[in-house]
Amino acid sequence: MEDDLCIRSRRESGERVKHAIVSLGLLDRAKRIVLQGDFIYFPITRLPDQNEIGALSKTGEVTVELKRLPGASLPSPKSLNALLSGKVPQSALKSIPRSYDIVGDIIVIERLSSEAHEYRREIAEALLVLHRHAKTVLLKTGKVDGPYRIPLLEHLAGEDRRETVHSEYGIRLMVDLSKAYFSPRLGYERSRVASLVSDGETVVDMFAGVGPFAIMIARRHRSMVYAIDINPEAVRMMRYNLRINRLKGEVYPICNDALELSSKMQNTADRIIMNLPAQSLTFLPAARKFMKRSGGFAHVYLFSGPPPIDSAVNKFVESALPLGGFEIISSRVVKPTAPREWIVSLDVRFAPS
Ligand SMILES: C[S@@+](CC[C@H](N)C(=O)[O-])C[C@H]1O[C@@H](n2cnc3c(N)ncnc32)[C@H](O)[C@@H]1O
The missing domain is CATH 3.30.300.110 (Met-10+ protein-like domains)
Known part of the structure; x- marks a missing residue:
């Protein structure tokens, strides 16, 4: 019999760990979760990467193991x-x-x-x-x-x-899936970006949707987030979501075209979030306008073909070169979107302009 790839956590942190494993899309639903003594073993479909292990460790003491889990590999009666x-x-x-x-x-x-x-x-x-x-x-x-x-x-x-309330990483989000975009698969990515923010920062979320990035950031930091979306229904839901979450920072929802607004809100942001993968590169000049003249960070999401990271970096560099000095400080494949297509995130530091 083969061993099962699994994540072990202590029972008391099991719920939190399970939530993170599900958010990361790691849980192997074809197998059973197994309880043994003080531990819970969650079967997983693949090895988590370093970022994911970092995220899991924040929810409790976890180890990744190859272990024969009695009962797990049997076809679950509930499969x-x-x-x-x-x-x-x-x-x-x-x-x-x-x-x-x-x-x-x-x-x-x-x-x-x-x-x-x-x-x-x-x-x-x-x-x-x-x-x-x-x-x-x-x-x-x-x-x-x-x-x-x-x-x-x-x-x-x-x-x-089509309406529901989704919970991820300590925030709640009301969303009507027929009226605004929302993907639970970005939960880890939003948590990752929020963990990079410092108190006192001003953030512009150019494509904020129902507010998940903005709310997660303001939940954790005394920061100010301008959350822009062109879809009035998304902004209506974002306003509601601001009422159902307790925040340390402030979020200002704005219903407008980010391109139009960039000329009126120049020199505003320490950090920009650009989660519109199909068009983010065309919005780079607008992002640069939002950014403080002293420079700052941008989190850019883009669709990419194989090899995903190299292709994304090349496309980004080509578009960003005319905008002045920058450095790509990290890159990550966020999720596959079609055969041979992925969403890649790039964390970029822009120099003073
Ligand atoms: C991929 S969704 C991202 C939503 C959100 N960041 C999230 O994680 O759920 C992109 C959002 O950009 C908005 N959008 C598209 N074009 C825009 C523009 N020119 N200005 C502002 N928002 C725009 C869409 O309405 C949509 O809600």
């Missing part, structure tokens, strides 16, 4: 396959989704193969049995698109709604 066997042909079972997002109590399936698509309602009902806290299952039926980056969603099972 999706087991729930669907007899209802869905074997050939379609092979292509049922292994990964889906859970936003609050809504499950969002990214895509289904044409074979599995025919059985989408059965699959959705099984997901509701598997995740007892979930109340709704939606299927993305088109690519995230348009200026507001909102996906088309089809209701498959459970309550027919």
Whole structure:
């Protein structure tokens, strides 16, 4: 029998550790979580990288282990396959989704193969049995698109709604998935960026959505965040989210075009967040305007092909060269978005202008 790749935590920190493992997309849902003595073993699908280990360590004492976990590798009676066997042909079972997002109590399936698509309602009902806290299952039926980056969603099972409250890293976010962009897969990235901020900084979040970066930063730091979004519905939700979170810092929601605003808010920010991967590079001159003349940091997200980091760095350097001195201080693959396509984040320090 093979050993299982797993993360061990102490029982008392199990809930926090589990939350982080799920947020990082590491939990192997085809296996069982195993309790042994004072410890909990969470089966995982891959080795976490250094950043992820850093994030996990903040939630409790954890170790990554290769260990034979009695019971974990047996097909769980609650696995999706087991729930669907007899209802869905074997050939379609092979292509049922292994990964889906859970936003609050809504499950969002990214895509289904044409074979599995025919059985989408059965699959959705099984997901509701598997995740007892979930109340709704939606299927993305088109690519995230348009200026507001909102996906088309089809209701498959459970309550027919798009609104929910999602919790990540100590903040709560109300989101209506049919009216504003939100991805739970960026939870770790938002926490990582928030951990780089210092008290007293002024941050401009150019594409703030319902406010997750801004709120996570202000939750942890006495900083001032200007949170801009062009989508009035996203800004309405952000205002609500500001009321349901206790913050140390301040967030100013602004409904406007970041490009237009950059001329009026020049020389403002110590740090800029640019989470609009399809267009971030075209907004670099605007980001430079927001930034203080004394220089500062930018967190730039962009789509990239293989090899993801090198391609992203090359594209960035080409666009940023005319803007003056800069240094890329770190880079990270945030998530895959399609075959041979990823979102990459670059942390960049700009010199005084
Ligand atoms: C990929 S989403 C990121 C949202 C948020 N940062 C998050 O992590 O959930 C990009 C956001 O940029 C907004 N947007 C697009 N063009 C914009 C512009 N010119 N000015 C300001 N916001 C814009 C969209 O409405 C969308 O909410």
